[in-house]
Amino acid sequence: MKSSHILLLLSLASTGAAAFELGAPKNNNTDNLVWTGHLSPDTDSVTSALIAAHIYGGTAVVPEGINPESQFVLDYCQIAAPKPLNDFSQKAVGLVDFNQKTQLHPTIDESSIVAIVDHHAIGGAPVNMTQVTPIDIRAWGSAATILADRAESLDIDLPAHLACTTLAGILSDTVVFQSSTTTEYDRYYAKELAKEAGIVDLKAFGQKMLEAKSDLSHISAAEILTMDYKNFSYGGKKVGIGVAETLTAQQLLDRRNEFVAAMISYKETQKLDHLFFAVIDTKNKRANLLWIDDIDAAIAAKAFTGQPKQGWLVLDGVTSRKRQIGPAIQGAIEGKK
Structure with missing residues (x-):
């Protein structure tokens, strides 16, 4: 599927170091690179970190514990949960599913941010970087959709377990296509990922996710x-x-x-x-x-x-x-x- 979107590349100020390239993963230095979503991570945030690490290298992490829906997805897709990281100092950091300072782990230095992949508006209090940083923001239903498109455009195959988690990220943030934020791209990549993951009925999978998310009786x-x-x-x-x-x-x-x-x-x-x-x-x-x-x-x-x-x-x-x-x-x- 040929996507028609605007890739926003914000080159704020050059530091002399080579900029991270979202379109050319082989050119990037991935030493100490981690991918993380926002505080109080949701399923799109968790699964986007996983696929970003697969595409670009580095390690998927979470800034806090994951919720019941995300745990259900990881168990269903048979993949280990990203490890919680309490100290991001000395790390190069890729952000997924957010761009706001207010949602940033307090130990992340904004000068360490190498890339952002997100589907939210740049408003309020966005991160403020002094280095050249590629930012891919699209008005799609999930960050997972954007990264699925990245994988396809870069001809990077996803193993079944990652196709499964990426599908889950799309279904979660679009509320199984019921949300007003759902786009044709979300529907397209959900169908493609379901095929790759071997999931015959993606809506039934989404329903199981909703049920896992709904059982909060035992939580304060x-x-x-x-x-x-x-x-x-x-x-x-x-x-x-x-x-x-x-x-x-x-x-x-x-x-x-x-x-x-x-x-x-x-x-x-x-x-x-x-x-x-x-x-x-x-x-x-x-x-x-x-x-x-x-x-x-x-x-x-x-x-x-x-x-x-x-x-x-x-x-x-x-x-x-x-x-x-x-x-x-x-x-x-x-x-x-």
């Missing part, structure tokens, strides 16, 4: 709050947005008091200006939004039109933090809404 509210969580900088304010995608939304909605207590504690300890949490009902395609104080209530009132129910704001048709929840909150905080 504090853990769920930060399991799929990102910090943003909007209008100079530190904003946290956590989401939990689930087929069994009512189980989480019934735990509202637990989430309120967890959010009060987290907002104070992290010194956040704003904090929101959404239970994404993937079965009924809607978000249930929660906040804990009048300041955030005012932001939510500007950002959304929804129906309150049992202490949650119900947002029909809202399923994406990247495309819907985050931009709406950003617009409200920055006075653009």
Whole structure:
């Protein structure tokens, strides 16, 4: 498939060292190279690190522990989990699935970043590099899709277990093609990867992933709050947005008091200006939004039109933090809404 996309190469300032090349892996120095996603890694972040390491060399790592869905995927695809890395100093670092300082492991020096492959907007507080750094950002449904395209364009074969995990990254971030962020490229590469992985029914595989993600009954509210969580900088304010995608939304909605207590504690300890949490009902395609104080209530009132129910704001048709929840909150905080 010939993709029509814009490859954004940001050459900020030359340091004299050879720049990393996303289009010519053999030219790169991979000594001490690691590939990592954002804090609170999700399945797209984990699987993108794996395929990036396969294409470009280096080692896939995670900055924190992985979630139940990601563990299910790794077990299903029969591949070892990337090792957690607590200290990124002395490492050359490739970033996948994010570009924000607020989501960067605190030990990563921005001068050590050699490449970024992402599908999110460059807004808020992007990493600030003084070295020549290739950045491939496309408005596709997942970073895994972009890297699958990279592998195809470079004529790099993926073993079945990596085809499997890369497929999972696409299915996870597009919510099995239900998300508004889904593109024709996501659908195309999902089908191709399913063939390579020997997965006959990719939607059935995606359903199993959703079920693995949905079983949160044994996990505390504090853990769920930060399991799929990102910090943003909007209008100079530190904003946290956590989401939990689930087929069994009512189980989480019934735990509202637990989430309120967890959010009060987290907002104070992290010194956040704003904090929101959404239970994404993937079965009924809607978000249930929660906040804990009048300041955030005012932001939510500007950002959304929804129906309150049992202490949650119900947002029909809202399923994406990247495309819907985050931009709406950003617009409200920055006075653009």
